[in-house]
Amino acid sequence: MxxxxxxxxxxxxxxxxxxxxxxxxxxxxxxxxxxxxDQVGLEFFGIGEHHTEEMPASAASVILGAxxxxxxxxxxxxxxTVLSTDDPVRVFQQFATLDALSNGRAxxxxxxxxxxxxxxxxxYKLEDxxxxxxxxxxxxLRVNEHATVTWSGTVRAALDDELVVPRPDRGSLPIWLGxxxxxxxxxxxxxxxxxxxxxxxxxDPARFKAxxxxxxxxxxxxxxxxxxxxxxxGNPGFIGETNREARDTFWPTWYRGMADIGRRRGFxxxxxxxxxxxxxxxxxxxxxxxxxxxxxIRLHGAMGHSRQFLQMDFxxxxxxxxxRSIELLGTKVKPLVDAELGPEPxxxxxxxxxxxxxxxxxxxx
Amino acid sequence: xxRVAVLGVGKVGTAIARAALAAGHEVTVAGSGDAEPVRFxxxxxxxGVGVATAHDAVEGSDIVVLSIPxxxxxxxxxxxxxxxxxxDAMNHWEPTDGALPALFDGHATTSEAVAAHLVGARVVxxxxxxxxxxxxxxARGFGADDRRGLVAVSDDAVAANEVAEFVASLxxxxxxxxxxxxxxxxxxxxxxxxxxxSAVDVARLLGEAGAHAHVxxxxxxxxxxxxx
Numbered sequence: 001m002x003x004x005x006x007x008x009x010x011x012x013x014x015x016x017x018x019x020x021x022x023x024x025x026x027x028x029x030x031x032x033x034x035x036x037x038d039q040v041g042l043e044f045f046g047i048g049e050h051h052t053e054e055m056p057a058s059a060a061s062v063i064l065g066a067x068x069x070x071x072x073x074x075x076x077x078x079x080x081t082v083l084s085t086d087d088p089v090r091v092f093q094q095f096a097t098l099d100a101l102s103n104g105r106a107x108x109x110x111x112x113x114x115x116x117x118x119x120x121x122x123x124y125k126l127e128d129x130x131x132x133x134x135x136x137x138x139x140x141l142r143v144n145e146h147a148t149v150t151w152s153g154t155v156r157a158a159l160d161d162e163l164v165v166p167r168p169d170r171g172s173l174p175i176w177l178g179x180x181x182x183x184x185x186x187x188x189x190x191x192x193x194x195x196x197x198x199x200x201x202x203x204d205p206a207r208f209k210a211x212x213x214x215x216x217x218x219x220x221x222x223x224x225x226x227x228x229x230x231x232x233x234g235n236p237g238f239i240g241e242t243n244r245e246a247r248d249t250f251w252p253t254w255y256r257g258m259a260d261i262g263r264r265r266g267f268x269x270x271x272x273x274x275x276x277x278x279x280x281x282x283x284x285x286x287x288x289x290x291x292x293x294x295x296x297i298r299l300h301g302a303m304g305h306s307r308q309f310l311q312m313d314f315x316x317x318x319x320x321x322x323x324r325s326i327e328l329l330g331t332k333v334k335p336l337v338d339a340e341l342g343p344e345p346x347x348x349x350x351x352x353x354x355x356x357x358x359x360x361x362x363x364x365x
Numbered sequence: 366x367x368r369v370a371v372l373g374v375g376k377v378g379t380a381i382a383r384a385a386l387a388a389g390h391e392v393t394v395a396g397s398g399d400a401e402p403v404r405f406x407x408x409x410x411x412x413g414v415g416v417a418t419a420h421d422a423v424e425g426s427d428i429v430v431l432s433i434p435x436x437x438x439x440x441x442x443x444x445x446x447x448x449x450x451x452x453d454a455m456n457h458w459e460p461t462d463g464a465l466p467a468l469f470d471g472h473a474t475t476s477e478a479v480a481a482h483l484v485g486a487r488v489v490x491x492x493x494x495x496x497x498x499x500x501x502x503x504a505r506g507f508g509a510d511d512r513r514g515l516v517a518v519s520d521d522a523v524a525a526n527e528v529a530e531f532v533a534s535l536x537x538x539x540x541x542x543x544x545x546x547x548x549x550x551x552x553x554x555x556x557x558x559x560x561x562x563s564a565v566d567v568a569r570l571l572g573e574a575g576a577h578a579h580v581x582x583x584x585x586x587x588x589x590x591x592x593x
Contacts, residue, residue, distance in 0.1 A: 049380050115460045126463035127436070183406045202499030214409045266458050266553025268560055 001300060001341045003334050004044025004309035005037050005326055006079040006234050009057030020316060023056040025278070030057060032067050036323055038071035044309050046079025046109065046234065051117040054260055054315050061094035068102035076102055078196070079234060079309070080111030081177035084132040085118040087156060088140035089149075089164055092173070092309045097285035099168045100123035106168075109197050111178030131155060137177075144172045176232065186211050190218025195230035198284045203340025205235065205299050212303040224244055230306050233299065235250075236284030237310030239292055246277050249321055250286045250314075257314030285310055296321040296333070297340045366390055367531050370426035372419055374403050374410075377454060378432035380413040380497040384504065393426065395419040397433075398442065401536065417447055420445055436462050438482055438583055447485030450524045454492040454530075455479070468521045474548045476518065487524035490548045491517040491532055491539075491556055494558045496593075503561065504536025512523060514564030516540045516557065516571065520549045538564035542571055550574035 011020040012029055021029065035043045045067070047060035057063070064076040076098060080093055090192035091108065112133050119126055135153040143149050143164050152158035176197045179185035189196035196215055198208055212231055219229040236254070240246025252273065259269035279286040285295055296308050312330065313322045371394045378394060378516075385392045393415035396403040406418040415422075423429050423445055428454040431441070434540045438455070457465060457475045472478040476490040495503065495515060505512040515537045517526035522543065529539040542550075550571055551557050557570050 071557075112461075116463070119463075127463075129461075180376075183379055184375065185408050187402070187406060203502060207498060210410050214406065217409060218405070262559070265458065266555075267558060268556060271560075335510065 001296065001303075001338050002043035002044065002075075002232075002307040003240075003296070003329060003337060004035065004074070004307065005329070006044075006046035006048055006305045006311050007033065007057060007307045007313050008048045008050040008055035008311070010273070010313035010315065010317060010322070011054055012313070014321040014324070015320065017320050021319075023053060023113070026056050029322070029364065030063050030092055031070070032319070033313075033322055033326060034067040034074065035070045037330065038067075038074040040327050042326070042330045044075045044077065044232075046077040046308060046309055048079045048311075049082045049113065049118070050115070051121055052115075053068050054257075060071075061098050064098050064106070065101060068098060068105070071102070071105075075105050075107055077107035077177040078109050078111040078178075079331060080113060080284060081326050082113035082309040083120050083136045083140060084112055084129065085122045085124045085178055086136070088136045089143055089159075092140060092143045092164060093166070095173055096166045096168050096226055098314050099170075099173055102130070104168070104170050105249065105256075107174040107176065108140070109176040109178040110140060114180065116198070136361055141175065141194075143173070144175055176230075180210060180356045181211055182215060183211065186215045187218045188343070190215045190220075190223055190229065193219055193222045193229075195232070197232040197234060200233055202283050204281060205233065205283055206302040208233070210342040214284060229302055232307035233303065233305050234307070234309050234311065235283050235285060236312075236314070237292065239287070239289055239325045239333060241281075241288065241328075243291060246325075247286050249274065250279075250284075250312075251318075253314040253317040254284070254286075289328055289336065292329075293333045293336035296337050298343060367534075368423035368427045369393070369531070370395065370419075370429045371414075371432060372422070372429065374406050375436075377430065377497045378430075379407065379410040380500040381430055381432055381454065381492060382407070382414045384500045385531075386413050387501070387504075388536070389416070389556075390531075390534070393417050393420040393422040397437075398433065401518060415440060420551045422450060423534075428452060431479070432520045434462070438479060441483065443485065446483050449486050450527055451488050452487040452492060452524045452528055453479045453481075453488055454495050458499035458553065473546055474552060476545045479484060480520070480545055487519070487521045489517050489519040489521070489524050489528040489543065489580075490545060490551060491515065491518045491528050494551045494555075495535065495537075499561070500535070505586050506536065507533075512536070512563070513552045514540055514562055514567035516551050516567060518543055518545060518551060520544045540564055540567050540571065547574070 009026050011026050024291050037045050047057050051058045060078045062279045067076055095106045095108050132155050135155045139151050148161050148163050149159045150161050176195045177189040180199050216229050238250040239248055240249055262269055278284040284290050312325045368391045369385045373377050374394055374396050382392050382394050395417055401418045407414050428450050432454045435455045435457050453476045480488040503513050515532055517525045517529045517539055520543055525541040529541045532539045
């Protein structure tokens with residue numbers, strides 16, 4: 001099982017002044033977190049594209065590029081890239097460059113995103129939502145598969161035998177399909193034989209077992225290959241020394257984050273009672289290392305996922321708390337999970353070149 | 366036993382289909398096109414439900430549940446749903462749907478816009494203010510201390526009570542209220558939309574939202590379960 005972290009960017013609270021750091025400082029904080037995650041043996045760091053002041057990680061590949069030079073083993077990924085409002089050729093070029101600089105550690109998670117700030121920013125229309133995503137995903141997969149591309153569609157200029165470089169040394173990039181749990185997206189990922197990444201933000205995560213089954217079933221309708229269906233799970237989480245301490249630390253930042261999103265989406269701020277329920281058995285993996293390890297192992301029993309990564313830095317979480325939680329995930333949770341499930345597999349999917357590609361293992365020891 | 370047609374097989378549609386099946390109803394689901402891709406999904410996500418085209422599912426049903434993305438409302442054929450009791454379980458998610466200006470034209474609430482498009486349908490706003498994963502997790506037997514209250518809002522009192530009975534069978538207390546023009550009280554942004562409340566608290570919140578004059582009744586579940 002691969003363990004890791006993801007972030008949308010966070011304006012941390014300065015513990016001395018009580019003020020929020022700048023959006024520029026938030027980028028440097030993120031880089032520091034990735035470097036630590038690598039040092040403590042975590043295998044994955046994902047940056048989810050967002051464009052708000054509170055969640056300012058708008059240029060994932062730039063931060064990941066900086067991290068490439070300061071890290072050794074950790075996989076550097078988007079989680080997710082809002083493909084609908086970006087150019088698939090540009091996305092590929094950026095992540096292929098990242099892949100070159102990191103010696104084969106780049107991954108793309110393609111998705112629609114959970115919010116639509118990028119639509120007005122880049123001049124796209126929401127009513128084209130479905131078409132934008134379908135066409136751009138198709139183009140991204142084709143660019144990943146072929147160095148020279150011929151393509152035509154309705155959402156960007158046609159390509160006539162155009163060369164797209166750089167090409168990844170390992171042939172192609174792992175491209176995951178990110179979804180919040182829609183059955184249709186699940187079937188799409190399976191039929192395309194792409195690895196799928198579920199964002200689980202509320203309720204009992206074990207209910208995703210049915211989706212995991214659906215995904216494998218859809219995969220099995222495709223051609224025989226040496227590739228295998230792969231599932232990752234991203235969800236909110238935070239590790240502390242004790243359950244009580246973890247939850248007391250995470251609660252105010254979770255509250256601020258959810259209240260902020262709720263204001264824009266029309267739901268009320270969370271209540272502590274519900275938070276405790278979610279932290280005990282729901283989507284929030286907030287607690288002491290033993291409990292979180294057990295919950296990851298249990299979810300693995302239901303879904304058979306091979307990677308789980310936690311979003312720890314909601315609105316205002318002080319940077320030192322983020323770093324402490326990352327350290328506990330790597331040094332305390334990971335050994336417990338490894339002891340139960342064994343070390344991570346030695347291959348990661350190489351979805352479009354017909355077979356898995358070897359990579360360095362991320363084993364910390 | 367109610368014959369339920371669920372249009373839409375996303376997260377919400379499959380959850381409602383499972384819940385209705387568990388409550389002993391006959392459930393048929395439909396997507397936007399052929400039945401086969403839908404069957405592929407439901408065999409795993411909601412085993413036991415029937416699958417048909419939208420037209421056939423509606424044809425054989427007592428209640429139709431709409432669980433499609435609201436921007437796709439225009440793709441529904443009003444003729445197909447004329448005269449039917451239609452549960453509007455949809456919401457406007459501005460962060461992902463945009464502003465829907467054409468749909469809102471002249472309407473204070475989305476359920477009115479739904480009713481205006483579906484001319485002749487007996488529209489009831491219901492099952493929209495509970496998260497899809499609460500549909501099964503929060504269901505409780507009649508009389509349970511922590512049974513949630515859900516709202517059924519309509520301009521048609523008979524349709525509202527039919528839907529109330531159906532929602533009650535899924536494991537919730539139901540407050541039938543109207544008219545649709547007041548359904549902002551259960552839309553995103555309302556207190557009711559956000560939280561999990563008892564029927565008593567829901568009725569109080571409806572009153573605070575100015576819908577008190579239109580709260581038809583708290584459905585008398587005991588009476589219904591006795592078949593009275």
